Amino acid sequence: MKFAFCLFNYFPFGGLERDFLAISRQCLARGHDLDVYTMSWQGEQVPGLTVHGLSATGLTNHGRAASFHRQLQAALVGSDHDLLVGFNKMPDLDVYYAADVCYEARISRQRGFLTRLTPRYRRLAAFEKAVFAADSSTAIIYLAGQEKRNYQAVYHTPEARFYYGPPGVDVAAIRNRMGPENRRRLRQQLGLQEMETMLLMIGSNFHTKGVERSIRALAALPTDLRRHSFLYIIGRGKEKWYLKLAGRLGVGNQVRFLGGRDDVPSFLAAADLLLQPSLTENTGNAIVEALVAGVPVLATATCGYSEHVLAAESGLVLDSAPFAQDEMNRALARMYDPEKRRLWHDNAVRYSTRQDLGNRPQVVAEILERLAVGKKKG
Numbered sequence: 001m002k003f004a005f006c007l008f009n010y011f012p013f014g015g016l017e018r019d020f021l022a023i024s025r026q027c028l029a030r031g032h033d034l035d036v037y038t039m040s041w042q043g044e045q046v047p048g049l050t051v052h053g054l055s056a057t058g059l060t061n062h063g064r065a066a067s068f069h070r071q072l073q074a075a076l077v078g079s080d081h082d083l084l085v086g087f088n089k090m091p092d093l094d095v096y097y098a099a100d101v102c103y104e105a106r107i108s109r110q111r112g113f114l115t116r117l118t119p120r121y122r123r124l125a126a127f128e129k130a131v132f133a134a135d136s137s138t139a140i141i142y143l144a145g146q147e148k149r150n151y152q153a154v155y156h157t158p159e160a161r162f163y164y165g166p167p168g169v170d171v172a173a174i175r176n177r178m179g180p181e182n183r184r185r186l187r188q189q190l191g192l193q194e195m196e197t198m199l200l201m202i203g204s205n206f207h208t209k210g211v212e213r214s215i216r217a218l219a220a221l222p223t224d225l226r227r228h229s230f231l232y233i234i235g236r237g238k239e240k241w242y243l244k245l246a247g248r249l250g251v252g253n254q255v256r257f258l259g260g261r262d263d264v265p266s267f268l269a270a271a272d273l274l275l276q277p278s279l280t281e282n283t284g285n286a287i288v289e290a291l292v293a294g295v296p297v298l299a300t301a302t303c304g305y306s307e308h309v310l311a312a313e314s315g316l317v318l319d320s321a322p323f324a325q326d327e328m329n330r331a332l333a334r335m336y337d338p339e340k341r342r343l344w345h346d347n348a349v350r351y352s353t354r355q356d357l358g359n360r361p362q363v364v365a366e367i368l369e370r371l372a373v374g375k376k377k378g
Helices: 016-031 059-073 102-110 112-117 119-132 146-157 171-177 178-190 211-220 238-248 265-271 285-293 305-314 325-334 339-352 360-377
Strands: 002-006 033-038 049-053 083-086 095-098 139-142 160-165 197-202 229-234 255-259 273-276 297-300 313-319
Touching: 002 016, 016 033, 016 095, 016 285, 016 360, 033 325, 059 119, 059 171, 083 360, 095 146, 095 360, 102 119, 102 146, 112 119, 119 146, 139 146, 139 360, 160 360, 178 265, 178 325, 197 211, 197 265, 197 285, 211 229, 211 325, 229 265, 238 255, 255 313, 273 285, 285 297, 285 305, 285 339, 297 305, 297 325, 305 313, 305 339, 313 325
Parallel strands: 002 033, 002 083, 033 049, 083 095, 095 139, 139 160, 197 229, 197 273, 229 255, 273 297, 297 313
Antiparallel strands: none
């Protein structure tokens, strides 16, 4: 089969982009031809993947998105692809991989009426509606039940158009890095003593991931806990503002930004707690990665994968409607209880051995194959 994948931009350290790459490799391994259309590609080229760069124009992100869609339609004229698969929302897709939250629902929760008058809102809302409207034909691969319900509440999208993609973390890679020797080695590299607590965050877009919330929670810890605690953030983003905040709160030497990394399992081996207090989050792959590693999690309920924390009983989930910083501060302090952390660790490991947490690329490839066959049959 021949698939066309499209996404606005590719860089190697984003969650959506990692999913895209894993699914692409799975499709190639199954013998399919794959064309990728994107505005920019950062990182190494993948053998067998044909990348087409589209020079979208515009002064704004939403303007470039509209330009990209127009150029994509022109590029696909006369093509013989079996499916057009989008990793960002846009019209005319056969399949949408739903890694983003419902934009309309988020605007309703977080913004006022005037937002709906802006060109940005009109463009992004139109692109989303083109995918999820009840009369659209786009099939949707959803990743978390919470966000699926949000989309259906807004658009009344028929159930038959949804297909579930389970988590897709690299379970083997994470488990291979676990163990006391790997933990000791990385903590030694970081200058951490065994008695010190390593708080870990994973993900780009620091505002959305809740980095500010984590810094404030670190600073609010009781003195005997705070002075032996360090927050490490893996991901790409603008660090300067957060470092200034940490300095003002007296924890400037305890917050470390590590940039994008491809050795995340090593950091999970060294970590004591994972923090994911996201403002909005469709899934939160880092949550599932932490469960596989046996690392207790503190997350907000807005994260789609917080449902796994609750099911596993492997940490604490904060109410996010509305979020209360004081509640997070108290919850983080409670997570220093050694008996609770041992229990959460054991629960996480047991849960991750029972659940399918790493099979997403294979499942998604199978869904695409079935949809392509169905499209040919008409």
